[in-house]
Every structure is written in C-alpha cells, then in structure tokens.
Amino acid sequence: MKPKIGIVGGGAIGLYFAAQLSAYADVTIFVRRAEQQAKLNTEGIKLGTKTFSVKSTLIQEQDSRKQDLLLVTVKSYQLAELTSQLETFPKETPLAFLANGIGHLKWLEELSAETILLGITSHGVVRTGDREIESSGKGETELGIWRGELDKQLKNQFTQFRDFSIRFSEDIFKAIYRKLLINAAINPLTALLNVPNGSLLTNKEFNNFLREVVQEANQVLHVENGLEIVEEICQNTASNWSSMAMDVLHKRQTEIDAIVLPVLELLTHEGLSAEKLTMLYQLIKGKERENAKLDD
Template identity: 30%
Template sequence: MKIEIIGAGAVGLLVASFLAEKQASVKLITRTEQQAVQLKVNNLMRTNCDGTTSVFPIDAAASLSGDADIIVIAVKYGQLQDVFKQLQTVKPTTPILFLQNGLAHYDEALRLPFHQIAFCSVQFGAQKINEYHVAHKGIGPMKIAVAKGEKIFFSHLGAYSSERFLIVFEGDAEAMLLEKAWLNCFINPLTAILQVPNGQLIQRIDAFQLLKKLYNEMIMAFPQFAENFHFEQVVALCERTAENTSSMLADVLAGRETEIETIVGAIIKKAHIDNKQLPILQTLYLLVKALEESGERM
C-alpha cells in the first residue's frame, strides 16, 4: 500500500517516521523541492521521547504521484485551499485522511468529490527540528474516524499501530474533532498569550486559577463533557506535556498565523448556537487575534 503524506511539518514528519518504522511504503509531499531533496539525502530523523535517535530512508517529492492508495493531509487549516487544488488531479476513489486541528475543515472536506473521507485527531507531541528532523515530544493516540464512505478503506492503517504510535478508530468523526478542539482551548490560547510551555499553566498560581475558571466556564457551555472529562484530566494533560511548546505558541513566536479561528473560534460559535456564553474564552480569543495582528511578543 502506497501512502502519500501532504505536509512535512512536525506532524507530517512524525507520522511518516512511525509508518516508515513499520516498513510502510510512505512518501512525503513537501511544499518545496529543497525540503524533498534534504529528506532523500539525509533520511528522516526522529528524536524519541527517551532521547535516542532513529533514522529512516524516506521518499519525498514536491508533487503528488497520482498512484497513491491513500493520501494523508497533514497541513494546517490555512494551507488547505492550496491542497484542495492539488487534489483536483486525484482519482475520486482514493481515500483521503485529514489531520487538522479544530473544526473549520470538517464541512469543507466533506464537500470534496471523494468517496472515502476520514478525519484524524492526534494527541501526541511533535516538534520540527529542521527540514528532515522531528522530535517526538509526548506519547498519545492517533484517533481516526470515517465521515464519508466505509471504514474498511482505512482499517489497514491499524497494522502500523505500536506502543509509541497507537492508532485508534472512533465512530463519530465530528464528535471526535469537537472533543479535541474543546481540549485545545485549555492549553493553546493560554500558552500563546503567556508565552510559557504547557507545564507552567499548572505550576504558576495565576495561570492555574485562570485554567480552573476556564474549565468551569467550558463545562457550563458543554455539559456533555462533564461526566467523562474532569479538571484533573486537564491537569494531567499539562503534566504529560509539561515541556512542550503548544502549536499556537510556536506560531506566535514564529510570527505565523495561528489556528485560533479553527480551534477557539469554532468552539465559541458552537456555544453561541446553543445560546451559551464563553466570556473568558472570548477574551483569550481576542488577545491571540491581537497578537496575530500586531506581531507583538508579550
């Protein structure tokens, strides 16, 4: 089975490394020809959670081959329109798997003319070191849910699951994405504004109090999460990823557009549909938007 991954950022590189480790036929589709060359010359390097390094030969190119058995899209939401143009030459029978944060891409993806579409929620940590080197920064599952078509077209990906790269299949794609976006609302905006690693949210008294108030507000707006998701799990998530730089903070520090709209903005819109108010989250949303507009590093 030929797997092509569009996007060679942190997530794309990490997923490719674990697939290559399991002897999958995987090819990275890069934004530039230069990165493709670097990957083929230097191989794909992964720094593991225990500090060891693994190296894998990898195929890479700046364009799709046209004969992939499955295409994985691992770019951020803002790059999806360019990817949709690339997909115009792909056969509609080719299964497509989306690996984006947030909810904004869900309806857009389902409007594409492909017969088999699935979505993914990743809960591991990844940090891009350079064009061919990625660091695994936290172990967590890669959840997959089919939204259009049949699970059988994606189920073979389960063969590449491992203890460090657990692949789990879920039943409801939209609910899975909502849950991940809901979780991201706790860590991403706060770390981006305070410019601290994840662990500081529970180590600093002021940040911890804000985190607790945000949790209470979110539970009031989304009571369906109250039974199975307690504040202790938010704390545990911060502990498990204590040294990690959130993706939103990384974007702010690099002067890039963040995913505030597709993550936090989408959750705020969901709450408004049910006439629920999220004043703390709304304030965090506006602060991150202000950081984006000014390019200021607080």
C-alpha cells in the first residue's frame, strides 16, 4: 500500500519532491493560493518534458489532514506563519522540515507534533511557473529524527524508492552543519557579487575571500575538510546560481537570517572573530531593504 505523503509548499523543492514521489506515494501538495492549486489539480507538475499528476489542496482548508508524513518545504522565514496550519494536523503525523539553516530550531519546540524530523537536500531546482520546474542537478536527501520516532515500515519505504531514495542519518546535525557551512560561504557571496558558484573558484580575489569566510564560520561549525567540501560544491555546480543570488536578483526576501545569523550568534557567544560574516550579513540585509524600497 502506498504511503500518504503531504508536501507543504508549492515552491521549487516542494513541486520537485511531489513529482518524484508521485510514483511511490499518494501525494498531496498543500499550497496557499487557489490559482496554483487549480493548475496543479488540472494540469499536474511539469518537470522538463514530463508531467506528473498530483493532488493539491489549500493549506488553510481542513481536508486531507490524514497523512503518513508531512514534508515541509517552505522557506525558513515562512515557517512561523505556518504554525496555526501545521497544528491542525493530528499530532501523530510526523513532520519533516527541509528548511535551510538552523534558525528555525527554536520555533520547532513550540509545535505539538510527537515526531519531528530535520533534513537537507542538495537537489538543484528552479521554479518557472505555478506548475513548472526545471532541474539543474540531481542531488541527495537526508533525514534524521529530532524528536520522537518514525514508523519502521514507512522509513523502509522511503529508503527503497528506486529513483528517489532518501537516506536516514543517526547524526543529522553533522549533515546540517555541513550544508550550513556551504550555504553561509557561497550564498551571500554569490548574491552580492552577482555571479554563479564557479566564479568563487576562478576569480582569485573572490576565492581568497571565500576561504576567509569558510575559515571564520568553521570555527564553530567544525566541518571536517570544510574548505575542500565548499570548493568541491563550487566546482560541481559551477554554472548554477545560488538561491540567495536568485532571491536578490528578483528582489525577494532572502534566507540570510536562517543561514548566516545563527553562525554569527555562535561566533559571538564563543568570543570568536566574525568580521567577514558580519559584513556579508549587513550587506545582504541592506540589499533586502533597497529591494523593498523599489517594490513600494
């Protein structure tokens, strides 16, 4: 019997997971806008040249609350406003969060869900419309228990999906800190410089600054071979633009508060140098304010 998987968020990652999991699960996408809901229900998700049929419902409506697992894929700064909606699901429903950074961890403590999972994903996806997405690189997804426990049968089903397997980790924070280091170094730099990831390797001055940022952040994240990992990501995604770079380009709010701010707080708490990250944080916040003025 197929598991029932709900996906909260109709952004790039939410649509990508819904499309990929639709072959193995009974998928319902919970979205905020009726226009997107209607398109998904009538036309499905278009990934490249393929179309995937899925069910969509509005998050504010009370149907489809019975799910075996709820994947929450919205941006980190959108999580707080979802509290009331998430609380309408049975507390026995496991919640799995794929938000970037660690800024949302304190907020999770307020939820009544008995089981909460944290996760990371490295799939590269861009949304081009309410139902259209493009893949810029297949990656991996890793989940780990933060609170409670997950049904063994459901866990086994997830790991056996043939073309879209999800790994489970006993130490999910190791993976989260690894991705946090990558994001804290690459995202704000590419956003401010308006360059793809590979330019942080090919431009000597950019690369020198990248190295200093990695060294500074890794004082508290303690990622083994941190610089090598960050530079390998730059190499493997050389032509890709980071999500923060795209957010700044399109004058959207960024996830700087979830990615860089927690690292700054850790550094400040330990009395360690945070000069480079402080500068990146302030400049991105300044960009957000300028973009907000242009939208007024």
